[in-house]
Each structure stands twice: as C-alpha cells, then as structure tokens.
Amino acid sequence: MRAMVCDSPKDGLSGLKLVDLPAPATPKAGEITVRIHASSLNFHDFGVVSGRIPTKPGRIPMSDGAGVVEAVGEGVSEFAVGDNVVSTFFPDWLSGEPTLGDFSRTPGDGLDGYARECVTVPASWFTRAPKGWSHQASATITTAGLTAWRALVVEGQLKAGDTVLLLGTGGVSIYALQIAKAMGARVAITSSSDEKLDKAKALGADFTVNYQKHENWGGLVKAWTLDRGVDHVVEVGGPGTLPQSIHACRVGGNIVLIGVLTGVDGTIPTGAMMLKQISLNGIIVGSRQHQQEFVRGLEGMNFMPVIDKQFYLSDMAEAFAYEASGHHFGKICLTI
Numbered sequence: 001m002r003a004m005v006c007d008s009p010k011d012g013l014s015g016l017k018l019v020d021l022p023a024p025a026t027p028k029a030g031e032i033t034v035r036i037h038a039s040s041l042n043f044h045d046f047g048v049v050s051g052r053i054p055t056k057p058g059r060i061p062m063s064d065g066a067g068v069v070e071a072v073g074e075g076v077s078e079f080a081v082g083d084n085v086v087s088t089f090f091p092d093w094l095s096g097e098p099t100l101g102d103f104s105r106t107p108g109d110g111l112d113g114y115a116r117e118c119v120t121v122p123a124s125w126f127t128r129a130p131k132g133w134s135h136q137a138s139a140t141i142t143t144a145g146l147t148a149w150r151a152l153v154v155e156g157q158l159k160a161g162d163t164v165l166l167l168g169t170g171g172v173s174i175y176a177l178q179i180a181k182a183m184g185a186r187v188a189i190t191s192s193s194d195e196k197l198d199k200a201k202a203l204g205a206d207f208t209v210n211y212q213k214h215e216n217w218g219g220l221v222k223a224w225t226l227d228r229g230v231d232h233v234v235e236v237g238g239p240g241t242l243p244q245s246i247h248a249c250r251v252g253g254n255i256v257l258i259g260v261l262t263g264v265d266g267t268i269p270t271g272a273m274m275l276k277q278i279s280l281n282g283i284i285v286g287s288r289q290h291q292q293e294f295v296r297g298l299e300g301m302n303f304m305p306v307i308d309k310q311f312y313l314s315d316m317a318e319a320f321a322y323e324a325s326g327h328h329f330g331k332i333c334l335t336i
Contacts, residue, residue, distance in 0.1 A: 003116035004316050006059045012051045013317040016061075024120035027073035033120045034085060036067040037135035039113075040307075041323050041332040042143045042171065043259065048109055049320055055109065061316075062334070063089055063107050065114025066129055066138035076123045084129040086138045086295075087114060088288045089146065091125040095289035115313060117336060127291050130298045136333040140305040141294065143285055144171035144331060148179055148234065149294040150286040151256040156232045160184030163230040165221055165248050167237055169196045172258060174306050174330040176234050177203055182301040188221045188230065188248075196329050203306070211244075218244030229253055229276075239266020246272050257282040306330030 001023050008015035027033050039062040047053035049061050065087040069079050079085065089106060093099050104110035107125075129138035151172075152158040164180045166173040166189040173189065180187050181204040188207040189200045197208040207224045211217045222229050229250030235242060240262025245255055246269055255278055273280060286294075308328040311319035313336045323332055 001117040002313065003060050004062075004313055005115075006049060006055055006061055007057060009048075009051050009055050009057060009059070013049060013320055015051070016049060016317050018314050021116065024118050027071050027076075027120050029074040030076060030122055030124075031073040031120055032069050032076060032079055032085075032123045032126065033071040033118065034065070034067045034126060035070050035118050036065045036114050036116060036336050038066045038139040038336060039115060039334040040064045040136070040139040040142075040144070040171070041319060041334070043261070044103070044106075044143065045108055045113075046320055046323055049316070050324075053103075053109065059108075060112035060115050061108045062113040062115040063087070063109065064139045064142040065107070065119070066135040066141075067336075070118070071120075072123070079123055079126070079128075084133070084135070084138065085126040086129045086141050086291075087126055088291055089142050089285040090287065091122070093287045094124060095287050098284075098287075115316065115334070115336070124288065127288060127295060130295050133298075133304070136307060136310060136335065137305050139333060140171065140175070140307070140331045141291065141298075145175045145298075145305065146286045146291050146294055147258050147283070148172050148176035149297065150283055150290055151234045151258055152176055152179055152232060153183075153297070154286065154290055155256050155281055155283060156254050158183055158185060158232065162186070162232060163225055164188070165230045165233045165245065166190070167233075167235060167241055167245070168261075169193070169200060169329050170236065171331045172236060173234065174200075174203070177205060178303045178305070179301070182303055188224055190217055199329050216244070216247075218247035221248040225250070232256070234258060237262045239263055239268065242266075243269050243272075246276065246278060249276060249278050251276045252278070254279045255281070258284075307333050309333075310335055
C-alpha cells in the first residue's frame, strides 16, 4: 500500500516522502480493516509534519481518516464489510472523563496515522460515518468537527436563542458556525479578511468584525448583544485573544479554549474573568461516545461541512503549505 511518512521530521514539509509499505495484517478478534479514502488537515497535523511537534522518523501522519470497512475480525458486531466509517482522535478514550493529557496515543502523532491506503486496528478506533456523507466530508469530523461539537453542545449546553462568538474562519470555527446556526443560535465571528467574513455571512453569521481593523473587537461584539455579552465563546487564539473574548462574554458566560494560535503562555485578565464569573474550560477534541453522539446529531442537521480545497495524498506538502498560507476558509482535505 502507499503511505506518506515523515521520513526526516527535522526537514519539515520537505521531509515528507511517499512510500510503499506492506499491506496491513488480516484483522484479529476485535479488529477491522479499513480502506482509507480521505483525511483532512488540522493545525495539530501541521505541527507534526512541519517539525514543530517532535516525532520519530518514518511516522505516518494525519489524525483524521475516513473510509470503508473491508474486513472484520472475530467478535466484531458493530461494523460489517462495506460500512462507511471515520476514525477517532483518542482511540483509548471511549467514554466518560478524559483519560490522557497528551498526544502519545493520537494517530498521526504518538501513533501512526491515516496518510495511507489501508489500516487494521481495533474496531473501537472508528465510529460510523454520517449516512450519505462523502469520505472527504466524513474525514472532517474526527478533529475539527468534534472539537466544535464538544465546545458548544457537550461543554456549553448550547440551546436555541443563545449567542456565540467564534474567532477566525478555520475548520473548527466554521464547523461551530454551522452547528450553532443549525441549532437556532445567533453567531458573531471574527476574521482579518472581509472576503472571508462575507462567506461567513452567507453561511448564516449574524454579526461579523474584522479584528485587524477594530482592535477592540470584543467591545463591538458586546455592543451587538446590546451590552449583555455573548453566552459562549469558542476560543482558538489563546493569550493573544482571550482578553477580548472575556470582554465580549456575558456575566456567567462560558469560554471554551480549544487552541493556542497566539502562543501557549501569556497574561490573562483574571480579575475581569472573576468579576464576570465566567467559566473557562480547556478541551482537546472528545471521546468516542462524543463522536457517536455528534454523528447522530449531524444526521439530524441539514448542513455539510465547508471544504475549501482538496489535494491528493502525493501532494500533501502542497496541501500543508496552502494551510500555512492562511488563505483557506473551512477545511482542507486529502483524497487517498
């Protein structure tokens, strides 16, 4: 089978190499073999392939994988040959509270990922894909989609009529926009690009603000809510954006930190957060049970994920260079 590997991780994107590897073993008891048809790019994956996140030579990247079950091992009853399935980000976190505080068991980082044509793994490493979805669309669920779902629905307990603030127009934020609108919420979103903000409006965004033109964008969002403040913030920036997110949030509101695009350390206005009695919660993706619930939710919501551009597996370096450019709106996918 063909696979893309980080042949020389220290060389970044130039160290990616397309290789031929032995086909995976026949599934044993409790395992399935999946023909991978698609993956999608995430900031975490970029960290691995660019060399920013250390990995061993020969690592197969990509945490997202969608495809078709080709064989099932003894005792597997959840899946049958021909089922469309999608991978999980934390294969060992099946349900309940988080069980791991790092990426040592995440495919594409601590484990080999899905930049390959076929894989044999425990059946619990996958869930069913939404009915009627393409493999490319399904591949966006594992990381970006589930993060947005957990931030808004699992942690935020989103309900119709709530107000939501989203930062930027990357994969998680656009997924969160679509989920929030499908559930009857009102959404404000930021970007440095007026063109991207126009695209967000076309998807239903109720209020937009260009953060490069308006330094006090949090105040503008708060004014949009008639000075009440938003109920939920999906925070992707970290220390560089958190003060404005706190300003935009209502008293007793909810901020879910899902990214650190502006850095991992910085000053946080803890006094303002305390006075507003804001709940600040850091999360990383979600469990297999969360994903199963998300898939059921997607089958009841009338939208498809936004895929900006698709590349072939052999063009992975080009795909990540495009992601690094920041020109994308929504998700970037690989066809395998």
